[in-house]
Amino acid sequence: MSDKNRHLLSTRIKSVPKSFIREILKVSNHSDIISFAGGLPNANLFPVDEIAQASAKVLEENGPKALQYSNTEGDVSLRNWIAQRYKDKQGIDVSPDSILITNGSQQAFDLIAKALIDEGDEIVIENPGYLGAIQSFSLYQPKMLTVEVDDNGMNIEQLENVLDNSKPKFVYTVPNFQNPTGISYSQQNREAVAAQIEKHDCLLIQDDPYGELRFSGEEKESFYSLIPERTIMLGTFSKVVVPSFRIGWIVAPEWLMDSLIIAKQASDLHTNYFSQLVMHQYLQDNPVDQHLEKIIGLYSKQREAMISAIEEYFPEGVTVATSDGGMFLWVTLPEGMSSMDLFDDALESKVAFVPGHPFYVGEPQENTLRLSYVTVDSDTIREGIKRLGKCIKNRMS
């Protein structure tokens, strides 16, 4: 028996869209290629020594307890820290009991889907939107409805239209420095989205991996402030501290939390407890805001380098979405130019990006692409953008 056993596979697994980003990352991973394709944070800023100190301290102070099984909800000190952070940074009151520690926010998608989605249920996602969420939700075979996002946030007319004609379990949003577009929802847009959620008696997921990486502009209000009982918040330490620990969290209302805990228990009992303790120790011993300043300093400098290089080397007719932070710029090429074709040209010129295609559910907008500025230094960014500009110009002529 071998491939003939493929008939044993579930319909659900066959319904997951193939991640062709993985393929892109493979070809763009060679050292002689200037890659704007990645979605990883800059490892040069990881607090290696501080994590080493925190690890040693955790084992010294907790002994074998740090290595035993633990509770499903997650370490209570870490949940207290997260609750306090919401209070300090956003003025939001979140109870530690309403926080569940997950394996990165990627697992949050899976647990929420387990608790809320039956086959054929409707959900609403941003278009373009975060691939990881789309992939995770699709395993539970929902009907995905889409609402476009632009520089201001969600298209409210479309949202209203979708909600008038469906009964979705939730609307999934990344309102701060969205992946892939880098855009944020304006204050006005948030209020309008919140009003629609209220009106249609619906839930909203606010995924927020990049919210702490603000370079400019003013902090906007959390959906949790606007519609607390209808908002599920996701968070992660992956972009702020380190990703390899896979520590994220869900903030959820009480009626949902019990089900999320059951889902988490069934999925993997609990998140790596040793790493939860190390993360908490790190956060206690090191001022995270100082660390954030370093990240923001580097990323914003490199973003500036990218924007100014784009202004210099990209031809007229190419636009970049407005962004005040995060990790990505979203580029729209002249009408009719395919970023998939451009990708092949670019690779020949030893520069890589992610075509917009995979971020769309349904018909993609073919002339879009995503650039990451976080892992490449400013000089290399200039060189890469110069090469890319040449490729675009060649296609135009």
Next chain:
Amino acid sequence: MSDKNRHLLSTRIKSVPKSFIREILKVSNHSDIISFAGGLPNANLFPVDEIAQASAKVLEENGPKALQYSNTEGDVSLRNWIAQRYKDKQGIDVSPDSILITNGSQQAFDLIAKALIDEGDEIVIENPGYLGAIQSFSLYQPKMLTVEVDDNGMNIEQLENVLDNSKPKFVYTVPNFQNPTGISYSQQNREAVAAQIEKHDCLLIQDDPYGELRFSGEEKESFYSLIPERTIMLGTFSKVVVPSFRIGWIVAPEWLMDSLIIAKQASDLHTNYFSQLVMHQYLQDNPVDQHLEKIIGLYSKQREAMISAIEEYFPEGVTVATSDGGMFLWVTLPEGMSSMDLFDDALESKVAFVPGHPFYVGEPQENTLRLSYVTVDSDTIREGIKRLGKCIKNRMS
């Protein structure tokens, strides 16, 4: 909005059996109670210093790379180590490419279910069987068929009957020192099970968390030796090294592995990479067999203490299932005596166990219970069994 939102919950999450073990563990967790209820390994044996050394070394040698995102399949050195271990201990050839690192073997259930189970699909599980697996599979709404296990393994007649009358995706087994019963499948039983699997063109899951904890008797053949292309093997470091890292694995045939990787990626991208490196470093620097000897030495001594106390203090008519290793003894009370009732008596006498009830799918055998001997020292075991014996005698008279 509040509890009225419970209608938003999925049917799937409502179909998960409530874990009343959690409740039992809560009440039996007080320090004045002698608890045989737990399912945790003995933390006194955890290699705290060695893990501290491995953690420091990993960060020193790998730097920020140890803290970055990693691949979905898992660290290749760790997968090589696991493959080599199968070769050394069981004479089995497993390719590292056929190994996927998971968050404990609990996550293996979830990923396998994602890849194989659609709602209403049939699966076969042991009765009584491992609760964690039952809970995890049930989220995918299969039809669960059961086959009884006894001192020799699976009831072959029942298995044949079930397979004749259904088309299950897989048969789930814990052939070595099963949880909850402690029994192992005999060599003859394995061959008979394998023949049924072949005959009915089916898959078999061999879950093996306790296989390395053998105190007596001879190692039996792995199903992987008997029916390699039909066997999915699960493993974990939780009982052999430490549980808090949540590191387990799946060995699966190629046609299934692609789907498992997609499922893993959608679930949480990858398992904590730092901890994978620390685990591998620990395994490189410390002879795991010496560590196992310590565990086996302590557990087998405590099991002896429990068995001899049972012989002394339990009345005639109480039987204990044959076991050569692992963490549990399975007790059958006289016909008609409910272990749920006994549990209340026992708690008053400050001793706790897990009634057999929750391990059954369908009608439970009410007069069964599970005792763990691993976390309580020999003298305390004697005292606890003495109290429990008194409670049983009181119920008999």
